[in-house]
Amino acid sequence: MxxxxxxxxxxxxxxxxxxxxxxxxxxxxxxxxxxxxxxxxxxxxxxxxxxxxxxxxxxxxxxxxxxxxxxxxxxxxxxxxxxxxxxxxxxxxxxxxxxxxxxxxxxxxxxxxxxxxxxxxxNSLQDLGTVKLIECTSAHLALLIANDSRTKKFCQLAGDRTLAVPLGQETKFRTALRQMGYVLPQSDK
Incomplete structure (x- = not known):
């Protein structure tokens, strides 16, 4: 056994x-x-x-x-x-x-x-990759998007009116934004 x-x-x-x-x-x-x-x-x-x-x-x-x-x-x-x-x-x-x-x-x-x-x-810092910074017209809108169940897994607050979106999550973030009724214009930057 x-x-x-x-x-x-x-x-x-x-x-x-x-x-x-x-x-x-x-x-x-x-x-x-x-x-x-x-x-x-x-x-x-x-x-x-x-x-x-x-x-x-x-x-x-x-x-x-x-x-x-x-x-x-x-x-x-x-x-x-x-x-x-x-x-x-x-x-x-x-x-x-x-x-x-x-x-x-x-x-x-x-x-x-x-x-x-x-x-x-x-060992105190870690590179988490490249992000796209998105500026909102108000701090209220930035909080709304950062905490919405559809978008919060694809972005983080990076200041009062700024959101950080990892480049690999940008497409999913844009889709979730549209579901909320917002559109992020394409940028040449």
Missing amino acids: QEPPAKALQTAWKRWLQTKTFDEFRRIDAIEGQTGRGANGMTDVAWRRDAIASVLAECPVGKWILFNEFSTYVVATGHKFEVTEEPYYLYIGELGYGSLSDLERHIPQTVQQFLADVKERS
Whole structure:
């Protein structure tokens, strides 16, 4: 008899937390030094998994979270996932030139805040595409059209007397306007 998917996932999760025979970090072939001298400094796999599981337990249930958001949360809340106690033995490329210990330099709080601000500001605006701006003769007419059940799904108020209509919705907007008894003249602009 086959387990329901939720139960199977729960079983797999519990087994993954308990296993010590597989280290996911070893799958990152670009990071060298994991065998040999670097192997002695690697932290316990079970400890790392417990640390990850404890942060995942803080996530909302039943909601997908983007990896970048999760990573930001991990850093912001001070959680740490130490992979090695000796990062100078791990490297990318050549030992001495691509040491992972170089990544652990202290970053001042002001720089961290600046980087956080840049990230937030770079994600604060979104281009929703090109619109046609339509000026109404009065604010009352603009409100009437923006809130009418036939036209409101094709336009938005963009000021007191101005409506914004996405270019892909213009034909539907014009049809809905005619149903209301209004006509938008064709424009060469």
